[in-house]
Amino acid sequence: MDFTFSPEHQALRRLIREFAQNEVAPLAAEIDREGCVPFETLRKLGRIGLLGVCFPQEYGGMGAGEIGYCILMEELGRVCTSTATTVGAHIGIGAMVIYLDGNEEQKRKYLTPLARGEKFGAFVLTEANAGSDAAAIRTRAVREGDSYILDGTKTFNTNGSFADIVTVLAVTDPTLGARGGITAFIVESDMPGFQVGTHENKMGIRGSSTAELIFEEVRVPQENVLGKVGEGFISFMKTLDMGRLTLGAACLGGAQAALDWATRWARTRRQFGAELAHKQSVQWMIADMATEVEALRSLVYRVGWMVDTGQPFAQLAAMCKLYGSEVASRAIDVALQIHGGLGLSRDFPIECFFRDARIAEIFEGTNEIQRIVIASTIFRQHGVRIRP
Amino acid sequence: MDFTLNEEQEMFLAMFRDFSTKEVAPNVEELDHEEKPPLDVLRKAAQQGFLGATLPEQYFGAELDYVSYCLLVETLARDSLSVAVTLATHVGLVAMSILERGTDAQKEEWLPAMAAGEMIGAFALTEPDAGSDVAALQTRSTLPQLLPSRDGSQTSPPVGGGLEGGAVLDGVKTWVTNGQIAGLFLVFAQGPEGVDAFLVPADAPGLTVGYREPTLGLRSVTFNTVYLEGCRVSEANRLGEPGAGLAIAQQAQDRTAVALAAAGLGVAGASIDAAVQFATERVQFGVPIAQKQAIQSYMAEAVTELEALRYLVYRAAWLVDQGQGAPFDFSVVKAHGARVAYGVTNRMLQVLGGYGYMEDYPLARRYRDVRALSIVGGPTALHQVRIAQHVFAERDVEIIP
Numbered sequence: 001m002d003f004t005f006s007p008e009h010q011a012l013r014r015l016i017r018e019f020a021q022n023e024v025a026p027l028a029a030e031i032d033r034e035g036c037v038p039f040e041t042l043r044k045l046g047r048i049g050l051l052g053v054c055f056p057q058e059y060g061g062m063g064a065g066e067i068g069y070c071i072l073m074e075e076l077g078r079v080c081t082s083t084a085t086t087v088g089a090h091i092g093i094g095a096m097v098i099y100l101d102g103n104e105e106q107k108r109k110y111l112t113p114l115a116r117g118e119k120f121g122a123f124v125l126t127e128a129n130a131g132s133d134a135a136a137i138r139t140r141a142v143r144e145g146d147s148y149i150l151d152g153t154k155t156f157n158t159n160g161s162f163a164d165i166v167t168v169l170a171v172t173d174p175t176l177g178a179r180g181g182i183t184a185f186i187v188e189s190d191m192p193g194f195q196v197g198t199h200e201n202k203m204g205i206r207g208s209s210t211a212e213l214i215f216e217e218v219r220v221p222q223e224n225v226l227g228k229v230g231e232g233f234i235s236f237m238k239t240l241d242m243g244r245l246t247l248g249a250a251c252l253g254g255a256q257a258a259l260d261w262a263t264r265w266a267r268t269r270r271q272f273g274a275e276l277a278h279k280q281s282v283q284w285m286i287a288d289m290a291t292e293v294e295a296l297r298s299l300v301y302r303v304g305w306m307v308d309t310g311q312p313f314a315q316l317a318a319m320c321k322l323y324g325s326e327v328a329s330r331a332i333d334v335a336l337q338i339h340g341g342l343g344l345s346r347d348f349p350i351e352c353f354f355r356d357a358r359i360a361e362i363f364e365g366t367n368e369i370q371r372i373v374i375a376s377t378i379f380r381q382h383g384v385r386i387r388p
Numbered sequence: 389m390d391f392t393l394n395e396e397q398e399m400f401l402a403m404f405r406d407f408s409t410k411e412v413a414p415n416v417e418e419l420d421h422e423e424k425p426p427l428d429v430l431r432k433a434a435q436q437g438f439l440g441a442t443l444p445e446q447y448f449g450a451e452l453d454y455v456s457y458c459l460l461v462e463t464l465a466r467d468s469l470s471v472a473v474t475l476a477t478h479v480g481l482v483a484m485s486i487l488e489r490g491t492d493a494q495k496e497e498w499l500p501a502m503a504a505g506e507m508i509g510a511f512a513l514t515e516p517d518a519g520s521d522v523a524a525l526q527t528r529s530t531l532p533q534l535l536p537s538r539d540g541s542q543t544s545p546p547v548g549g550g551l552e553g554g555a556v557l558d559g560v561k562t563w564v565t566n567g568q569i570a571g572l573f574l575v576f577a578q579g580p581e582g583v584d585a586f587l588v589p590a591d592a593p594g595l596t597v598g599y600r601e602p603t604l605g606l607r608s609v610t611f612n613t614v615y616l617e618g619c620r621v622s623e624a625n626r627l628g629e630p631g632a633g634l635a636i637a638q639q640a641q642d643r644t645a646v647a648l649a650a651a652g653l654g655v656a657g658a659s660i661d662a663a664v665q666f667a668t669e670r671v672q673f674g675v676p677i678a679q680k681q682a683i684q685s686y687m688a689e690a691v692t693e694l695e696a697l698r699y700l701v702y703r704a705a706w707l708v709d710q711g712q713g714a715p716f717d718f719s720v721v722k723a724h725g726a727r728v729a730y731g732v733t734n735r736m737l738q739v740l741g742g743y744g745y746m747e748d749y750p751l752a753r754r755y756r757d758v759r760a761l762s763i764v765g766g767p768t769a770l771h772q773v774r775i776a777q778h779v780f781a782e783r784d785v786e787i788i789p
Contacts, residue, residue, distance in 0.1 A: 375687045
């Protein structure tokens, strides 16, 4: 056993933390107010290699593995949930699905510019009637000569409004459904028929773009089929497994931030002649937050290590997402409580983090779906196959 | 980073499991219902070297690292938390304190007997008015009254071995774990220079093991009142320097916090296994209840909490092996381990419904047992304060419990 981070990962964390503190934290309030993460910030992240943190160097990445990527998400999540979400959608699912199932040429053509931050990615799955039940999508892809014609509308697409390269799931054979009938495609945003529809006006992660994407007879060459025809559903689910881990890492950052603010305020604010830090009711809130943060940290980096060492991790990644989102929501709620009325003030970051935290219990598979993923693994080992 | 157990640890784990299945599991129900200490189990554990688990070979110990030791406690706790607590008190609180703080002579005298199970250790710290607040100990350690000798000088009265110096202990210790079965008590008392620690054999004149508490759970553990009345001990029985008692007690409890959290892992894991098995077999509304989302949700949350606890515990054990780890780390695992173990066992009992409440099924016993983990080794509230102390210390605020 060895629970220490390698010197390379420690150096990476210092680099990322410095960037997050200097380049992102000062903009967090503005990102929330203006409803977008500045392109300049994303480009800077790309220039220092962080948008390809986990990908091999041959594809423009940094080669820091999943642990390195978890460090990035934790440190960004600590300063700005919108930025973490934007980066996570770009790296962790948008580019990741190409890395996992793309062929060599697709990796050169699409993954490399994504990893370098020259282009931006989005992962396009959800539809109006297909959320948790992702196999119920209706977007069609019909073969025509050397191409497929895509038709349909996708909702809630993170980075959808500005992504250059989107990975899309569409039905190629309605008779087969998720098993053999759904295929993944790489679509470039300048392909004719691709349109950005309405933008969602959200409670939180306001700086992260969430847009409707309309595919109107978009002609996609067959070399842009990602993975095998009919196996797109598997590719997407596998990618989401990875995304769940790093979402947990972003939640770890958010929870740590909540703990930091709560502690700072508790030592500043005086009531009944002493700082709040001297009240046991406050100490216990802080202690419980710190305890859950440590438990989450051990879970996140253990699963990152499992990914890097090639072990099966899907069930544990679902736990990272489930536990991480709940720990972060609880921590920010408690931090708000310790701040009292000031916690509701829009002049303090707590208010923004409180609105931001809630989404983690919903996206990348609702927490109810995570529970089913976890339970189905448990019961499968005992010969019972459960259905959602 | 490397989260794997090494080959040796894997091998030990298999050995622990084998032992627990063969020697612990078949007897625990009876021992619990009859409230008997697990003497046979301890004898067999000694034969395997488990009662000297972490002691060096020269004292006939098994020389396990702390991670392996925690795996032992976890494994035993899967079958019996009583056995796990008895062993952790003997090894972690008493034997390891002697190993760390004792003189060579003390180690030679006590450790081989402890490893062989001829002498079980008990930890006598708590008093009626001193639980979490150990500085409030009332038990006194005073210098022996000097007797005039024929040549006009003064000497202390001879005790075992005729050694001079030493102390006289007076006071009452409550809830002394392993009290009734112990051959050696690690006693803490207020002395002239602070809290002193003494190794007091059970047969020392003036030491009396009294009332055994009837308890909610852990019914195979003996918790006794111990009376010290003019109990005369020699200087050779003093552990550490005069006044070093609190540090010795703290170190023992920090280390044991990790073992108790490992015990929590064992209880929670066993409870989950029982509930998974039940949910796949129990049919209601025409299907196994595993098909019901309410049950799936209970199971998913329980397993998630267990996994989030697991490497927190192993990491803390690893820190002990590295000679690292702050009170923060130990209190985090202790508080969280107790909370998860109780919460998980409670929910798994719910999965079993009425069957979970019946004493014929092990879950009811586990539920009674596991409640103690939030209290023994320091109540959760105390650990919360220690965690807060650490967090605020980083911001220059000193927290007083």
